[in-house]
Amino acid sequence: MHPADHPARRRLDAALSDLATVFHGMTARPDEANCECHWGSAEELSLLKTPDVELDPDLLRRTWQAIDWTDHGAVLRRVLPQFAAALVAGRVDPLFGLEEAGDSFARGRWQRWPDEQAGAVREFLHAWWAQSLTDPTAAVPAHQVMAMCAEASGTVAPWLADWEQQPGHLSDQRLVEAAEEWEYELLGDQLPWFVNWYENDEEQMSAELAAWLHGHAAPRLRASGASPELQRRIGLLALTGEERWTHPHWPGHRY
Incomplete structure (x- = not known):
């Protein structure tokens, strides 16, 4: 199958196209300002007040990462089509993790936007999440997309529900990869x-994710060939407090 023909990729392409349509013509507020020393020049700021002009990658990064906009929501709407395309392509390189991009969405309070705008963002996030689980050509690891979506929405529940609805070898492999990434912190x-x-x-969020992993995910980990050691560590999530730390299978993690 050609990558563009993958059902999840088609859904994601449609979501990106919808973002471009819904947020066409958006600009930052006319009176929006930021520090020239720490953010950028007046000329760069003027680009945010000009609709539909593509920003260079560095300016895009500085724009979505900045935490001191007067109206972060308006700035996010201005850059959202380009920002979303960069996220999907794996061209966003945060300092700490992709959850930083989710934090930018959260600061914009996108869930309070008009229905058409909020719906377009929601569909983009779900489409990207589904593609990360089922498309072998996905550019961004699923566990990173999960972190971004959870931070953007403030919950893990809808993303875990989507995962439950995506059975199959690749989705299960993504689960193994995520469990390997997550077990240390969750324990x-x-x-x-x-x-x-x-x-x-x-x-x-931590409690819900841990409960889901040692509940729903455990059989999928076994079926997908996860290592016995990983399965034991995920099983420890069912225990709490001293019962967990003193269990014979405790891996000796130090925090």
């Missing part, structure tokens, strides 16, 4: 990505 009762948006409940 320490920590979320395996950095949560910065103050409204997100890190403790709740």
Whole structure:
């Protein structure tokens, strides 16, 4: 199958096209400002107030990463079609992790936008998540997309529900890869990505993710050939406190 013919890729392409249509003509506020020393020049700022002009990659990065816009939502809407395309292509390289991009979405409060705009963002996130699970040509590892989507939305629930609806060898392999990435932090009762948006409940997300892994995901890990050691570590998530730390299978993690 040609990569462009993959069903998840077609859905994602349609979502990206919809973002371009819905957010066509968007600009930052006329009075938006930022520090020339720390963000960029007046000429660069003027580009954010000009619709549909593509930004160079460095300016795009500085724009979505900045935390001090007067109206972050308006700035995000201005860059969103280009930003989303860069995310999908793996051209976004945050300092810490892709959850930083999710934090930018959260700061923009996209879920409060008009229905057409919020719906376009929601479909993009779900389409990208599905593509990361099922398309062998996906440019970004699924566990990174999961972190981004969870941070953007403030919850892990819809993304885990989507994963349950995506059975199959590749989706299960993505699960093994994610479990390998996440087990250390989860065994320490920590979320395996950095949560910065103050409204997100890190403790709740961590607990829900751990419960899902040792519940729904455990049989899929066994069926997909995950190592016995990884399966034992995920099994420890069912235990709490001293019962976990003193279990014979405890891997000796230090926090």
